[in-house]
Amino acid sequence: MLWTVAGGLFAISEGLFAVLALTQTPPEIGVHILMGALLLAGTALMYGLFRHAWPRLAPGGVAVLEQLWPLAIGTLAILVLEAGIGVGMKNAPLDSNTLLPQHPLAIAAVILATTAEGVFAAAVLARLRPLVLFRSRRVPAVLWTVMLVGMLATALTLLSARGPILERPEPSVPALLFAGITCLAALVLALRQGWITTLSPRKRLGAGLIVLIFGFALLVFLYIRMKGLATVAIYGDDMAFLPVSFIMSRALAGPVTLVASFGILFSATTLLVLLFQLPTAGGTTSQDTERRALHSLVSLSGGELDREAIAKTAVAAPVDAGLGDAAWLLLTHVRSGIVKPSLTATHGIEESIAEAAADGPALHEHAKEIGSLLLDPATIDHRVHARPGDGIGSLVALPIGGDGQDQGLLLVSRKTVGAFSANDVVALETFAAQAGLALSHGELFEEALERERLSRELDLAREVQQRLFPQTLPSLPGFDLAAAEHPAREIGGDYYDAIALPGNRLGLIVADVSGKGTGPAFYMAELKGIFQSTAPLANSPADFLIRANEALASSLGRGVFVSALYAVIDPDGHLQLARAGHCPALLATEAGPRFLRPDGLALGLARGPLFSETLAQESVNLAPGDALALFTDGLVEARNSQEDFFGYDRLSEVHQAYRHLPAEQLRDALLEKRNAFASADEPQDDLTLVVLTYTGNQSTALNP
């Protein structure tokens, strides 16, 4: 939108001029001033717009060249334009009285030239500003404003300048003053060449070339405006020449000259600085190198925690910062078992070449000892196998390690021999140290993630296991039931369940899966599902176990088996029991203790008929007061410090002795005796215990 305003200002001014020229009416002083003022305003506005449109200078020097090229090209363009206009205008002279062009084409040419100069001046200033004010503090910025104001002030004093044109008018005192201030400021600013230090040697060459073209073109531009091609002939008394740019208004021409002069000054200073600072083979100033090292470190501190991303940055950053031509990284990864440093990332070099270029492990061993290794020339070292075409003239090997850990080796190469200065190596060492830190941080983070994931897995498995056990035990008449489960430290494979079956019968199951960990817990969950759904439908305990064996057959892997014992008791005390490879059940009666141990294979050991053929079933009639105990081997296999087992004998003794207690107390007594026996130092198995005291059917008690 504002561009339209700027364009409008130019348009009005030039429109006025066109009218005046066509009618050959010399403008009044007021109109003349107005035209000049409009041009100045338009140019100033355009400068502001250019400044905001063009981005600030990016670090690293890449964008600098992109900014410079347009300068050179633009100057050449305007040079050609003005020369062309001047040549064309040779045949279209000004009227000596009105000093206005007569031919419409000449009018157009003048307008074109004036507009072009205005735009050019604004653009050049805007383009040069970021270079001049690179990393500046207040003073240079103020000086820049002073220079611009000076240019504007000079221009304002020239607004009314319309004297005899055969001689150059004496510049007025104010004009000289303002111009002088402008030139002083311009001089100081032109010396600001800090932007050059961000460039690597190669980029400096490019910059120098561009600036040379730019500066030279400006010189020519100035010359032809004043004296040469871009002047217009005035016929009349004497052949005289007037610069095209003066025709519309001298006010604009003034600043344009000042801008061009500033540009020339700046270019000259740049070229001088480049000439004197241009590095000899390999040498750069230490400040330079430090800046570049810092720049590469900034890339690393982006907070990357991903090992691969860090590796990629670690090889790209030194090359981007100009500390090397190519880089590759060899890393160990102890957690994955990679003890020998192996190629992890490359930049500026093909993987196959990097692999073969040097004996990484050998260099790594040496570099670990002395801190960093400079091989120069690289190829004469016996550990470097690079061939001439690989582009490895000099090589730096840097150990990568953080927090005292050794992580691997960073190799940075340059194409030519003698290309690394001592400063370069120091910068690379700093960088390598930082890379090592970044890697070890990433490592720690990964480990923490892993631990959390593992602990969550364990928590999940424990939760699953807890849900396997019944939350409440069924309460049926005639039965007093109690249970306990104590998984060992690892997630165990024990399971028990109690279910009320049709006819007020009670079904009790205890099971034990081979192995420990999250796998067994999930087998148990499956068994629970089978039990809950199938037990009520089974005809007998044996029938259930046969169905369970079939159902589990496909899930259980080879070598995995589940032992289980299933008992069904009627309200009148009739007990049926089948045992699939599990510990026997223990029954305490008036007559004494007795183990119920019918034959049977554990689940998962045999598919097909072998299981059902070899599975037996036992039946017993319980009397009131009888106590039944179902358990897993953790109860009897508890060890003491002499490595004796608690055993079946001790168990049956205690069970028999306390059989008259209510189920809960009987259970506690058994557990107490077992725990008292067991040594806390020995690893113990999962413990599961179900105790049933048969209190008898009311009706049978009353009606024996």
Added chain:
Amino acid sequence: MSNFSVSFRDEDSAHVLTLKGDLDAHTASEFEVALQNCLDAGKTRLVIDGAKLDYVSSAGLGVFMAFIEPIREQDGDLKIAALQESVFEIFDLLGFPILFEFFESVEEALSRYEQD
């Protein structure tokens, strides 16, 4: 913690693996490797001498189960002999005597092979 070892000896009718120590989750893999070596070498008529086997856990039992089918598919067998009473009890509880042949002594097991 657990000392466990497997040693071989060749007899006319079969190959004998002598197990010593505790066969549990930590040592089961060693037993696995030994059995796999026998299979790879074509030795499929095997007798386990368990006289010095002090303990076997479900992991150890799992190894027996894992190999019995491949062995029998190659017309061989895995017979178990001379177990200590407590160790035999562990096998017996699970019903292993239904699946494997158990003998009081290695000689009996060997002569059983000769009969086949």
